[in-house]
Amino acid sequence: MELGLKNRTVLITGASQGIGEGLAMAFAREGCRLKLVARNEAKLGRVAQAVSASHGMQAEILPIDMSEPGAIQRVAAFGGDADVLVNNAGSIPGGDLWSVTEDRWRAGWQLKVFGYIDLVREIYPLMKARGSGVILNNIGSGGENPDFDYVAGCTGNAALMAFTRCIGGKSIGDGIRVIGVNPGLVATERIWKLFKDRAKPGSSDEDRNAQMLVNYPLGRPANVQEVAELFVFLASDCSSYTSGAIFTVDGGHTSRRSIT
Numbered sequence: 421m422e423l424g425l426k427n428r429t430v431l432i433t434g435a436s437q438g439i440g441e442g443l444a445m446a447f448a449r450e451g452c453r454l455k456l457v458a459r460n461e462a463k464l465g466r467v468a469q470a471v472s473a474s475h476g477m478q479a480e481i482l483p484i485d486m487s488e489p490g491a492i493q494r495v496a497a498f499g500g501d502a503d504v505l506v507n508n509a510g511s512i513p514g515g516d517l518w519s520v521t522e523d524r525w526r527a528g529w530q531l532k533v534f535g536y537i538d539l540v541r542e543i544y545p546l547m548k549a550r551g552s553g554v555i556l557n558n559i560g561s562g563g564e565n566p567d568f569d570y571v572a573g574c575t576g577n578a579a580l581m582a583f584t585r586c587i588g589g590k591s592i593g594d595g596i597r598v599i600g601v602n603p604g605l606v607a608t609e610r611i612w613k614l615f616k617d618r619a620k621p622g623s624s625d626e627d628r629n630a631q632m633l634v635n636y637p638l639g640r641p642a643n644v645q646e647v648a649e650l651f652v653f654l655a656s657d658c659s660s661y662t663s664g665a666i667f668t669v670d671g672g673h674t675s676r677r678s679i680t
Contacts, residue, residue, distance in 0.1 A: 421658065423450055423652065423653065423656035423657065423658055424656055424657035424658070425447070425450040425451065425452050425652070425655065425656050425657075426450065426451035426452070427451060427452070427453065428452050428453070428503040428504060429452065429453045429454075429455065429499075429501055429502045429503050429504070430447045430452045430453070430454055430455070430502060430503065430504040430505075430506065430655070431455045431457070431495075431498075431499030431502035431504070431505050431506065431543075432444055432447070432454065432455070432456055432457065432506045432508060433457045433458070433486065433495065433506065433507055433508050433509035433535070433539070434457070434458055434508040434509030434510060434558075435454075435456035435457060435458050435464065435467060435508070436456075436458035436459070436460045436463035436464045436466075436467055437458075437460075437463055437467075437608070438606070438608035438644065439508060439558060439603065439606060439608065439644055439647055439648065440456075440458065440467075440508045440509075441467050441470075441644070442644035442645060442647065442648040443506055443508065443648050443651055443652075444456055444467050444471055444479065445470065445471060445474065445475070445648070446645070446648035446649060446651065446652045447504075447651075447652060447655075448471040448474070448475040448477040448479070449474075449475050450652060450656075451475075451477065452477065452504075453477065453478070453479075454468075454471060454477060454478075454479035454480070455479070455480050455481075455482070455498060455499040455502060456468060456479050456480070456481045456482070457481070457482045457483075457484060457486070457495055457498070457499070457509070458483065458484075458509065459483065459484065459485045459486075460483065461481070461483035464481045464483055465481060467479070467481075468480075468481050480498075482494070482495065482498045482499075486509050486510075486531055486535050486539075487510075487527070487530045487531045487535065492535065492538045492539050492542060493542065495539060495542075496539065496542035496543055496546075499543070500542075500543065500546045501546075502543065502553075503552065503553060503554065504553070504554045504555075504556065504655045505539065505540070505543050505547075505553070505554070505555045505556070506556045506558065506651060506655075507535070507536040507539060507540070507555070507556070507557045507558060508558040509531055509532070509535055510528070510531030510532030510535055511528065511532060511573075512525075512528035512529065512532050512533075512572050512573040512576045512577075513525070513528050513572060513573070514569060514570050514572075514573060515569065515570075515571070515572070516568055516569050516571055517571050520571065520572045524572075525572045528572055528573075528576065529572070529576050532576055532580075533576045533579055533580060536557055536580055536583070537583060540555055540583075540587065540598075543555065544587075544591070544594075544596065547594075547595070547596045548594040548595070548596060550595075551594075551595040552595045552596070553595065553596045553597075554596070554597045554598075554599070554654070554655045555587075555588075555591075555596065555597070555598045555599070556599055556600075556601065556651055556654060556655060557580055557583075557584050557598070557599070557600045557601070558600075558601055558603070558651070559577050559580045559581055559584070559600045559601065559602050559666070560573065560577045560602055560603060561577075561602040561603065561604045561668055561670050561673070561674055562574040562577045563576075563577030563578040563579075563580065563581045563602065564577075564578075564581075564602060564668065564674050565674055565677060577602070580600065581600055581602070581666050584598055584599065584600035584664070584666060585600075585664050585665075585666070587664075588600075588663040588664030588665065589663070589664040591663060591664070592663040592664075596663075597659075597660075597662060597663040598663055598664060599654050599659075599662055599663060599664075599665055599666075599667070600665070600666040600667070601647070601650060601651060601654070601666070601667050601668075601669060602666055602667065602668040602669065602670070602674075603642060603647045603669050603670065604636075604641070604642065604668070604669065604670025604671065604673050604674070605636060605641035605642065605670070605673075606641055606642045606643070606644060606647055607640070607641045607642065607643050607644065608644065636671065636673055637670070637671030637672050637673055637676070638671055642669055642670070642671065646669065647669050650667060650669055654667070
């Protein structure tokens, strides 16, 4: 399928590892020019090198902590010509209302929630002036699955889902499509670390993962490529009538929970 993405510029935040790295590789495979943003310069440089080696595409990088004052404006100046913005930076800490302190809660939302909102505020007018653009928000299925022990994340993700629908409902009239993706569990270093932290003491890696995945579809998390491919399709001309929508990639886990 020809996706029509060749030579388009894609700005990806949180691009140094995990889903962000997978997104960089997937868009590069389609012939996109990349602008990659993350805090870790060394990791970001390795992703840029991998993109060049695997797909012959060059990637510009901006190492920056997007939670710092003025950082969003610097990212917008760096990637203001992007045809596609992928908001992917940040994670929100797990825990209940009392174990997630006010400072940790606010720090998580500063990057994952307000970082998304503020960067859209900067990039949207630039896309509007050109009459085209796609904004993709990597959110997370916690916004659809209230969890006492992930209260900050579920609440933040639900807010981003609402934000995506609010903006995407009218943005198409400006030539801009705004779409959200809600991955469930994805096989990244972060997930394996989470499993380790929550496992019974003395469990082997195999037993630990089996304990955590027993109730998940296919008994495994999604792999990064399965998630990244959806972003690429949604960014493409093949999805040109899609805006203000949220797509869940969790093997049916959310739907399964809703009927049990």
